[in-house]
Structures are given as structure tokens and as C-alpha cells.
Amino acid sequence: MSEIKYALITGASRGIGKAIAIRLASSGYHILLNYQSNDQAADETVAAIQANGGTATKMKFDVSSEQETETAIQQWMDSTGVSYIEVLVNNAGIKKDNLMMWMTNDEWKSVLNTSLDGFFYITRFLLKPMLTKRYGRIINIVSLSGVKGMSGQTNYAAAKAAVIGATKSLAQEVAKRKITVNAVAPGFIKTDMTSDIDPEMYKRIIPMERFGEVEEVASLVNYLASKDASYITGEVIHVNGGLYT
Numbered sequence: 001m002s003e004i005k006y007a008l009i010t011g012a013s014r015g016i017g018k019a020i021a022i023r024l025a026s027s028g029y030h031i032l033l034n035y036q037s038n039d040q041a042a043d044e045t046v047a048a049i050q051a052n053g054g055t056a057t058k059m060k061f062d063v064s065s066e067q068e069t070e071t072a073i074q075q076w077m078d079s080t081g082v083s084y085i086e087v088l089v090n091n092a093g094i095k096k097d098n099l100m101m102w103m104t105n106d107e108w109k110s111v112l113n114t115s116l117d118g119f120f121y122i123t124r125f126l127l128k129p130m131l132t133k134r135y136g137r138i139i140n141i142v143s144l145s146g147v148k149g150m151s152g153q154t155n156y157a158a159a160k161a162a163v164i165g166a167t168k169s170l171a172q173e174v175a176k177r178k179i180t181v182n183a184v185a186p187g188f189i190k191t192d193m194t195s196d197i198d199p200e201m202y203k204r205i206i207p208m209e210r211f212g213e214v215e216e217v218a219s220l221v222n223y224l225a226s227k228d229a230s231y232i233t234g235e236v237i238h239v240n241g242g243l244y245t
């Protein structure tokens, strides 16, 4: 029997993370499906994975909490005897847009804590077994906003730009152990996060004249997670319908 391979996706109950979970499950990974609070959405994602013949385990924890993150993963490792997770997709993220002059400390900190601290705690925890195993894939979901900037998103753009810097640095630290670290930068993708944005307002500025589908991000993540992408590391790859080059 072939060895079970594991992929942990943060924020996988909904949106882009859900599509990534479904796609990686269809590539043969057992999915460790992290989410923060939406049990129903997480159950629906697990059901969708199982309906495709895949397998998944829910892992409910707040990625911005070092203690919750490490406890949840360690408990799973202790109960299964598994210590190595081959693929980590740091996808959990929130936005709390505001002009900087009105931005509250909470709007600033919660967005940075989720995207940036969340990336740090879980990646540090899963990195050691990857280094020992001399193989791994780390994929960080960032944003066009973190490259180009966007009015009303100083918090979100700062968080995503910081993760891009960390991606490039970590890629250089671990390349010789055959661990790749890349960032995927979506533009406007149809999810709950963009449900407050009127696509008609933005369609004119997107060369493809439409918002992206979650599956269009998931297929790139699936490729980066594969052995086919073994010589790609430290990159930021855009999925944005031509919005930014």
C-alpha cells in the first residue's frame, strides 16, 4: 500500500481554500482542513471531498494564535503518529478595509495577525519535519494588493507584502532541502470576501472582463504542490485575468 500523503490548508472551509482542498484531495492528498468557526461550511467541504473519493480531517483553530495552532496540530500528530505534512497552503486571511486615517488598531492588528502571524506560526511548526524529510511544498496565498497596493487596504496590503518578503527569504533558506516556497497572488476572485464588491464596477479594469473562479486559483496551487514544479521557488505568481503585469 502506498504511503498516505498529507496536505494542510488553512482557511479551507470556504472560498479559495475550499477549492484548493478539493483539488489537492483529487490529487491524492489526505486533507487537513483548517478553519476558524464555520463548522457547517467545513462539514460541507469534507462532504464534497468525500463525494469525489477523497479523504479529509477537520482542524478547527485560529491561525493567529500560536498556542491554538500548535496544540491542534500536535494533538492530531500524537493521535495518528504522523509527524510529516508534505504540503502546507497558507490561505486563511481576512480583510477589514478602511482609509488609514480612520483605521482602528483592531482593523490593523487582526488583519496582520491572521495573514502574517498565521503564516509564521504554522510554517515554523511544520518546517522541521519537512527539513528532516528533505522535501516539502509551502504555498502562500497573498494578493495583488500586496504587490500593487490598494486604497483602503494599508493593513491588508502590508500583511500580504510581508508574506511575499517572507516567502522569498524562506525559499532561499530551505531550497537545498528540496522544499519550495511560493506565493500565489489572486486578483478579484468570486468568494464571500469579495461579495461586497460590485463586479460591474471592476469588470472594466480587468482585461478578461470578469472575476476569477476559485478553481482557477486552485489549479495553480495544485501545480505548485506537485513534483512537476520542483524548480520553481521564491516566486509570486499572479492569477488576475491580466489586471496587473
Ligand code: NAP
Residues within 6 Å of the ligand: 010, 011, 012, 013, 014, 015, 016, 017, 034, 035, 036, 037, 038, 039, 041, 061, 062, 063, 064, 091, 092, 093, 094, 114, 141, 142, 143, 144, 185, 186, 187, 188, 189, 190, 191, 192, 193, 194
Ligand atoms: P473567504 O471566502 O472569506 O474564506 C476565508 C477562509 O479563511 C474561511 O475558511 C475562514 O474560516 C478562514 N479563516 C479566516 N480567519 C481565520 C483564522 N484566524 N484562522 C483560521 N481560519 C480562518 O476568503 P477567500 O476569498 O477564499 O480568501 C482566501 C485567501 O485568498 C485569503 O488569504 C485572501 O486574502 C486571499 N485573496 C482573496 C482574493 C479574492 O478576491 N477573494 C483576492 C486576493 C487574495 P471560517 O469559514 O471558519 O470563517
